[in-house]
Amino acid sequence: MATKITYTQQGDYLLPDLKLPEQPKVEIGIWGRRHLKYIEHYRPILYTNLLTSCKLTAYLADIDELAEDMFFRLVKQFAEKEGVSEQLKAEDQMQWVRKMNSIRNRVTEIVNNEIIYS
Template sequence: MSNNLSYTQTGDYLLPNLTLHQPKTPLGKYGRMRLNFLKQQHPVLYHTMLLNGSLYPTLNELEQTAAAMKEQMMTDLLAKNPAPDKEKNQMAWVQHMNSLREQIEEVIQTELIYN
């Protein structure tokens, strides 16, 4: 096992100089939800992924997957359940679109976030 770490003397102890490489881009909604889920429900998995450096790439991949899934599901649901005419009945259109968005959010949370 090679020892490529540098150490700092703190009192009588030598502490390793460790850095955590986090991405420059902040996590989106789904990445933050998954991060909180892992912290609260699976702390061992969270710490393992954090220490081996796979946590943030995994969360960014999940974020991209959720965005693609959301877009695809919205087009599929609009094809099956067309929205009312926006110019004639705006409130019905908003209600319909919010209903579809909530259905998609529930599927994403069930399949990707809390799985």
């Protein structure tokens, strides 16, 4: 099956009308979008290679899933290690919120350094 290439006139030149095939529609979460911004700005060759090979969406979905799994696993481990429990939540909600926010911020930094910005 031969593909017919069409051209557009630009001044004195005929340029091919190139179009990438449709990529699958996958919902990319916050981690995948952060990584996309990172590779667009700091790793343009990787970004271009993934985009032109139609692997960008699948790659970002994998990164998003990996980062989200790591995030929730580490939050749970830190909370257990630091004694942040449902009992503390029932007894002193503000203390529980402070501790959980601290844990989430630390874990976000770890995920960013280990997966998103590497």
